[in-house]
Amino acid sequence: MTANGPLSGKNILITRGGKDGEKLAAQIEALGGTPFVVPMVSFRAYADLSASVFLRKLSAYDWVVFTSKNGVRYFLEACSRAGIACEHLNINWAAVGKKTAACMEQSGLKVSFAPRKFTAKDFAREFLRSGHRASRVLLPKGNLAGTEIADFLRKSGIIAEEWIVYETYMPEGAKEKLTRLLGREHIDFALFLSPSAFRHFKGALEESGMDIAGLSTRIAVIGPSTRQAVEKAGSRAAVCPDEYTVEAMLGALCDFVRLEEK
Template sequence: MEARRDDLARTADAPSSPLAGRTIIVTRAEAQAREFASALESHGARVIHCPMIEIVPPESYDLLDEAIDNLYGYDWLIFTSVNGVEYFLRRFRELGHDTSELDELRVCAIGEATASSLREAGVRVDLIPNRFTAEGVFAAIETAVGGRDHLRGMVFLLPRAAVARDYLPRALEEAGARADVVPAYRTVRPQSTDRARIEALLIGGSVDCITFTSSSTVTNFAQLFDTTDLSKLLEGVAVACIGEITARTAAEYGLQTHIQPEEYTTAALVRAIVAYFERQR
């Protein structure tokens, strides 16, 4: 954890930082935004918290419980986020299981933060794809098992958000595998967001940058303002998206992405934001 904090803030503390005096809206879930916001602030930015998602338990644990009770039937366990790890392992332990029971499965973690969360819980990680998109994950798994033909007959468990992209399970099934997608948590829009304050800041031209770290943050931000076109509201504001999928969702709401790191992590996003405003000097 300390290493990740150092990575987020490692080039900070310079009084002449390009973020000095800049106001940045952070839409990430409040519980997960602290390190990200702290890194931006250490570069001199003024951070406005506007959480657009809240992580909550699934409406029902039935499917997750069934999957956990039948773990012996799976070959691979795929975690797409830290949230998936936390909510899966929480329920896993509530049902009286120990992480040692996962030793018989091969575990794929998307992103170093997800892998670190698993390792900290005592779970062995067998694969971390180089590319964090669903397409990249499929390619990495295909290589890890020795080719597409070896996927046939394999069974994969994906505990993740109740609403998520379907490419990966679909691609696995097209290759002859079985992919069980079970809801381990839900992302919902917080009810306490201060829309009036955010709107006043945007209309007043007080915001320099807005960050989106998932497609849900974009969609929920648009819903907050009851619009399908965010271009006018965010005119003159630099849009920072953590990755290709989020940027694609932003485009669906009329936004051009100005800042997008090659690596889909908040540490990389901080560096990309700093680099962007360095060029604006």
């Protein structure tokens, strides 16, 4: 821990688990903060009854669009089980977000298009303006993901089909762990990397008889879709970066703390 770092003396709740949560905790420690990891979301493969149909006609799509690393992971797992080597298919691959693009490249999928900004709306606009041609597009996604990209493409006359390859759920014991933590520690900031993480957090509080409005904990979010979920619940995000990455969120959090302590 960096004793005099920009987050020195701050207790920070991390709501993402797994290796991503561990990495984020290490980053916060390096900045002087004290991380507390209580995952509010977890992921698993989704048994979509249409999976065999999507796999059978995979070569008919000229573009496959991923909006998350989990979309890439569970799509490739489904293809692997079916004996399909995706890197050999004559398909254009597109990504929303740097981390998604990096995950695709590491998995052997060459990214042919990625928007400068990371929201679904930005992707759809930039894709159509870029001159890329598409007649049939597949979007592997999670069960809670929005339909903005598919809706936009359909309005432009493109066939856009959505395949749910994974589902998001609250890990077992998360509510109890969160309640215990809030009962014994003052948490200065809670970090949310997805709308579902915030919704699960809010739901866990309510089930425990706690009111989110009564918490002194400030909220930091990774981007506009998560901020909208927070605002829809009647709360406010104190921190939301201009670039929708974890690194930018941490930078914005450090800036917020510096200004607050001046």
